[in-house]
Amino acid sequence: MSTHTAEPPAEAPAPPRRRRFGLGDRVFSGLALLAGITIMVALAAVFVFLAVRGSAGLHADSSLYPAAGNFVAYAAKLLFGTVWAAVVAMVFAVPFSIGLALFVSHYAPRWLATPVAYVIDLLAAVPSVIFGLWGLRTLANAMKPVEGWLNAHLGFIPLFSDPLSTSGRSVLVAGLVLAVMIIPITTAICREVFAQTPRLNEEAALALGATRWEMIRYAVFPYARSGVIAGVMLGLGRALGETMAVTFVLGAEDPLVTVKLLTSPSPPTIASNIAQRFQGENTGQQVVLLATGLVLFVFTFAVNFIARWVVARQERKLA
Amino acid sequence: MTTQGYGTIEPELDELSISSFSHVRLPRFAPLLVLLGALALSGLLALLLGWGPVAIPVVAVILTIIALPLWSAVVENRRAAVDRLVTCLVWTALAITLVPLVWVLEKTIAEGIPAISWHFLTNDMRQGLDPVTFKMVAGGGLKHALLGTLLVTLGAVVISVPIGLMTAIYLVEYARGSWIGRTITILVDVMTGIPSIVAGLFAVALFSTITGNPGIRFGLMGSIALSLLMIPTVVRGAEEMMRLVPSDLREAAYALGVPKWRTILKVVLPTAFGGIVTGVVLAISRVVGETAPLLVAVGTVDYVNGNLFSGRMMTLPVYIMQEYNGTVDDRKFAWGAALILIAIVMILNLVARIIGKIFAPQTGR
Numbered sequence: 001m002s003t004h005t006a007e008p009p010a011e012a013p014a015p016p017r018r019r020r021f022g023l024g025d026r027v028f029s030g031l032a033l034l035a036g037i038t039i040m041v042a043l044a045a046v047f048v049f050l051a052v053r054g055s056a057g058l059h060a061d062s063s064l065y066p067a068a069g070n071f072v073a074y075a076a077k078l079l080f081g082t083v084w085a086a087v088v089a090m091v092f093a094v095p096f097s098i099g100l101a102l103f104v105s106h107y108a109p110r111w112l113a114t115p116v117a118y119v120i121d122l123l124a125a126v127p128s129v130i131f132g133l134w135g136l137r138t139l140a141n142a143m144k145p146v147e148g149w150l151n152a153h154l155g156f157i158p159l160f161s162d163p164l165s166t167s168g169r170s171v172l173v174a175g176l177v178l179a180v181m182i183i184p185i186t187t188a189i190c191r192e193v194f195a196q197t198p199r200l201n202e203e204a205a206l207a208l209g210a211t212r213w214e215m216i217r218y219a220v221f222p223y224a225r226s227g228v229i230a231g232v233m234l235g236l237g238r239a240l241g242e243t244m245a246v247t248f249v250l251g252a253e254d255p256l257v258t259v260k261l262l263t264s265p266s267p268p269t270i271a272s273n274i275a276q277r278f279q280g281e282n283t284g285q286q287v288v289l290l291a292t293g294l295v296l297f298v299f300t301f302a303v304n305f306i307a308r309w310v311v312a313r314q315e316r317k318l319a
Numbered sequence: 320m321t322t323q324g325y326g327t328i329e330p331e332l333d334e335l336s337i338s339s340f341s342h343v344r345l346p347r348f349a350p351l352l353v354l355l356g357a358l359a360l361s362g363l364l365a366l367l368l369g370w371g372p373v374a375i376p377v378v379a380v381i382l383t384i385i386a387l388p389l390w391s392a393v394v395e396n397r398r399a400a401v402d403r404l405v406t407c408l409v410w411t412a413l414a415i416t417l418v419p420l421v422w423v424l425e426k427t428i429a430e431g432i433p434a435i436s437w438h439f440l441t442n443d444m445r446q447g448l449d450p451v452t453f454k455m456v457a458g459g460g461l462k463h464a465l466l467g468t469l470l471v472t473l474g475a476v477v478i479s480v481p482i483g484l485m486t487a488i489y490l491v492e493y494a495r496g497s498w499i500g501r502t503i504t505i506l507v508d509v510m511t512g513i514p515s516i517v518a519g520l521f522a523v524a525l526f527s528t529i530t531g532n533p534g535i536r537f538g539l540m541g542s543i544a545l546s547l548l549m550i551p552t553v554v555r556g557a558e559e560m561m562r563l564v565p566s567d568l569r570e571a572a573y574a575l576g577v578p579k580w581r582t583i584l585k586v587v588l589p590t591a592f593g594g595i596v597t598g599v600v601l602a603i604s605r606v607v608g609e610t611a612p613l614l615v616a617v618g619t620v621d622y623v624n625g626n627l628f629s630g631r632m633m634t635l636p637v638y639i640m641q642e643y644n645g646t647v648d649d650r651k652f653a654w655g656a657a658l659i660l661i662a663i664v665m666i667l668n669l670v671a672r673i674i675g676k677i678f679a680p681q682t683g684r
Binding site for chain 1: 398399401402405406408409410411412413415416417419420422423424426427481482483484485486488489490492493494499500502503505506507508509510511512513514515516517518520521523524525527528533547550554578579580581583604605607608609610611614615618619636639640643653654657660661664665668
């Protein structure tokens with residue numbers, strides 16, 4: 001049914017590969033292209049619809065911007081909370097991710113490497129709401145003595161200064177939960193780049209008498225640097241947008257700017273702020289939150305885009 | 320030199336390097352020995368000073384990290400000591416990362432098992448009159464949430480699998496390095512990083528603009544939000560699998576005069592079938608636990624709603640959140656639902672791996 005050859009000569013500009021085939025082929029390739037274009041349209045639609053609905057939130061009544069008079073200050077404060085929690089998470093996650101990736105790619109005995117990689121993937125499979133449940137009471141309770149110790153011994157540093165959170169729920173705990181959630185992502189990327197180091201470079205280093213660490217330091221790390229940076233940025237993108245864990249641990253607060261890690265009213269993130277306040281039918285509130293959602297979208301889009309660009313550049317360099 | 324030659328020389332080289340070429344080295348069992356010693360010492364200290372059970376492994380690990388490089392520095396040299404220090408740190412990183420995983424699983428199972436019962440699985444949370452006490456009580460079940468999750472996820476699969484699969488076909492078979500193909504690849508990559516709550520907000524913004532009702536919520540909105548998160552995973556999985564299909568197979572089909580679209584449907588897709596299904600199942604397991612988009616776009620109810628196209632629905636992750644924010648008694652429902660959700664996700668992961676194993680070695684010989 002698809003082998004009609006009576007095509008009008010107008011088909012000439014089509015590539016020669018396709019000319020011999022008929023209607024079915026054109027329909028099928030058209031559908032495939034359509035699906036691809038749907039993705040482009042969907043991404044554009046996310047931006048457009050958030051902008052259309054959220055634009056009213058830029059100049060709403062000032063009572064809708066708690067702890068800030070206008071949208072810019074409100075969004076800036078929330079963005080601070082978002083970035084701050086993500087940065088705390090990265091401080092914990094990055095060293096562990098690199099260590100884990102090295103373990104799987106260079107340190108583990110072969111029989112151990114695959115199961116370990118699988119277990120790390122399992123960590124990524126645990127739903128975020130369950131990490132939230134765990135972080136809210138279990139981890140927060142367990143961290144109380146640690147927070148007390150930090151405050152007592154390092155309290156002179158502003159990060160650990162008073163007042164202490166009575167429930168243990170603090171940015172520190174939120175950052176820890178976030179770190180657990182992004183470790184699998186960052187580890188996966190780092191693992192891939194570490195494993196791509198040319199075998200000959202590694203063997204050359206070993207043949208010169210380098211220990212395993214020196215081989216990694218002088219052969220693997222220089223080679224993998226931009227890949228690691230990209231992995232870290234992808235993890236950062238995930239940490240910025242992660243909602244439930246932070247919502248659970250930090251609760252509903254008005255936006256605020258503080259670098260204190262252990263206090264109880266802690267700066268909420270854009271995502272946790274939306275999750276806490278969106279359920280009402282209040283239209284004014286809804287458009288303000290949509291506008292902050294747009295800010296989050298653009299910000300994470302930029303972070304991810306830069307990360308992908310770094311990866312792509314690295315791949316070109318190696319090709 | 321033949322391979323046989325290598326085989327005979329190797330042990331000699333090994334011996335040489337240990338005995339005369341290099342410096343003195345610690346015995347092979349040194350790390351294990353130090354770890355056992357550290358465990359014994361910290362156990363002893365714990366007994367004497369009355370520490371809790373958590374302190375024993377922590378102190379043991381710290382002792383090992385200090386002792387092994389020190390020993391190495393004395394017997395071997397400074398470089399070897401640094402090497403051993405890093406090895407210790409890498410193993411420690413692994414051990415510490417396993418702690419939260421085991422802890423979360425243990426907590427969920429311990430708290431969840433008492434909550435699960437036949438009553439829990441077959442009731443919703445609607446208020447009803449208790450026939451014995453004549454008080455209004457909640458139903459105490461999650462049937463509505465299970466059904467909601469099933470329907471919303473099904474909707475997301477129906478939307479995202481055709482789009483994702485056709486996009487992958489376009490990228491592998493038709494794009495050939497065109498700018499559209501490159502743009503789609505980048506956008507799919509970027510899409511993996513969309514915050515899940517933004518996907519939910521998008522669904523709300525879309526439908527409230529279309530209908531003019533800012534309070535509108537129904538199941539399909541959640542499906543659309545979830546499919547936004549699912550599509551990139553499906554595309555990447557399918558694309559990777561289809562690229563593995565050897566071009567010999569395609570060329571054989573072309574040589575027989577089969578049109579390209581039939582080649583794709585009858586040769587490429589069946590060959591890559593197992594991998595594609597694995598990717599789809601993994602994508603499902605990723606979105607089935609998503610909370611934020613469903614909270615925003617589907618809302619919450621206490622009763623069974625089987626209609627995707629109208630009215631709010633309850634879903635499992637949102638149910639967990641709502642029950643946990645309720646009274647202390649409600650918390651056990653949250654943990655029970657959490658256990659069921661984690662079981663669903665783990666089973667999906669396992670199924671994906673098994674399918675991948677069964678269908679994997681189909682390419683080449």
